[in-house]
Amino acid sequence: MHHQLEKHYVNRVGWLRAAVLGANDGLLSTTSIVIGVAAASPDRNTIILAALAGMIAGAMSMAAGEYVSVSSQEDTEKADLLREKRELEEMPEIELRELAKIYERRSVSEETALKVATELTEHDALAAHAHDELGINEITQAKPLQAAFASFGSFALGAILPFTVSLLAPIKQMVYFQYGFSIIFLMILGAISAKTGGSKIGIAVLRVCFWGTVAMGVTALIGHLFGVSVA
Secondary structure, eight states: OOOOOOOOOGGGHHHHHHHHHHHHHHHHHHHHHHHHHHHHOOOHHHHHHHHHHHHHHHHHHHHHHHHHHHHHHHHHHHHHHHHHHHHHHHOHHHHHHHHHHHHHTTTOOHHHHHHHHHHHHHHHHHHHHHHHTSOOOTTTSOOHHHHHHHHHHHHHHHHHHHHHHHHHSOGGGHHHHHHHHHHHHHHHHHHHHHHHHTSOHHHHHHHHHHHHHHHHHHHHHHHHHTTOOOO
16 A cells, blocks of 8 residues: 655745735736726826836836845855854764754653764754754745745736736726726635645635725725725
8 A cells, every 4th residue: 555645835835925925916016006097097008008017017026025035034044054064063062962952852852862863963964953953944945036036927927917907998997897807816816825825715715805905995095085086
């Protein structure tokens, strides 16, 4: 009988977070721009240009912001690893006991903990300390370029919908078409992200639709307060 490998989702956390954030931001921010421009200036060329500019600028901004943010995390990880490497060279015995104590705190006996720590140290001391002392591993390790590309692509993907609607929807009903299609897309996006992440689909869909509606509603309210009619 073959043992089926367990399916885990934690290895998707990094890129999934960036992708979901990017798609939501691309959809909502571009839709808000189009709604505002459509309400103020019912001219298709102006609306299309605004949607395109919002998509490109937003995608670049998301990618740059994600890269800088994750790079800071990567710099911190590298600094910790360098310090740990130096400590392993200067005081290996102390570091060995420190690693053993970590396993003891996980309810491993003192003798077994020391044995495990010794064997792992002989195999790859830095990797053992990085994983068990610093909490750095292949799954959680910062990957700036991966996060940046995920943010750029997902933002652009989310922004494509309002851009396409701006090309095809009737000018007079542009605001309502933008809102309606955005909500539908948010539901699909919420379901996909929940399925990919292994969480409950219903809760994810409700959450993303609620906050999407709030975001677009606030935008519409601001427009109304400044004397822009969306009717």
